Amino acid sequence: MLNNIKVIAFDADDTLWVNETYFREAEHQFAKLLSKYETENKIDQELFKKEIENLRLYGYGIKGFVLSMIESALELSNYQIPQKSIEAILDIGKDMLEKPIELLDGVEEVLQALQNKFKLIVATKGDLLDQERKLEKSNLSKYFHHIEVMSDKKVKDYQKLIQHLDIEPSQLLMIGNSLKSDVLPLIKVGATAVHVPFHTTWAHEEVSIDEFSKKAYYTLANIKDVLQLV
Structure with missing residues (x-):
């Protein structure tokens, strides 16, 4: 005692x-969005590196995670990713923020x-x-x-x-x-x-x-x- x-x-x-489960789901959705550019494993690795790199700027949380996804998407696609895909990334983040x-x-x-x-x-x-x-x-x-x-x-x-x-x-x-x-x-x-x-x-x-x-x-x-x- x-x-x-x-x-x-x-x-x-x-x-x-529950929280981390939603991040794993979001990472999977993000990898599907970028599947024409890289493998899911490579996308996961690059996103994680970007998150760690950005911690000092954005801190912890969903908003920083979304910004890291956008940066990763631009770099992994060699800045060719369509605007609609950027919008889809923003929607992933909004969905996370609205989870029950x-x-x-x-x-x-x-x-x-x-x-x-x-x-x-x-x-x-x-x-x-x-x-x-x-x-x-x-x-x-x-x-x-x-x-x-x-x-x-x-x-x-x-x-x-x-x-x-x-x-x-x-x-x-x-x-x-x-x-x-x-x-x-x-x-x-x-x-x-x-x-x-x-x-x-x-x-x-x-x-x-x-x-x-x-x-x-x-x-x-x-x-x-x-x-x-x-």
Whole structure:
């Protein structure tokens, strides 16, 4: 049991609701659009490289993803891609932004059980407008004290969050699906982390971890198991 926790932070995408699945579907649609220019595997590789290259400019989220798709389409087609195809790429992005919110199993049950015992917050990366929209559509806003949309989730970002919350690092529990973003930085700042894996992970979030790190956080098969920790 964790007895010192005051604040529980939840990642949003693929922790509270489905997200990465829609990116995989969009990548497949994009590859079909460009199939006359390259193989799907090559298109996927080039799009990923473009996304990583653009992170410093666009940050995380669907809008940056759409801009990276457009840039990749222009380059892969040697700037021959028809205007209609550019319009189709924009439509892929709009469709992603309008997806219904599909909560993951056990999420609301956990939030209901914890809301009167701890300060609950959302700590997520991504586009502010999009994340606020998803939170509103999810009907989960009532459980959270506030939402933190972070430009990144590195040690310095969590240190800033802890300072803003006016708590000790040991009083923060972070729950998320990404080892890179939601777990390993928390270990380094002295907070507690819970890893709830999602079946699909963006390549940029994949990391290899040593045996020491594995002992420093909790891994749960379902978010409902958090209730046994706190």
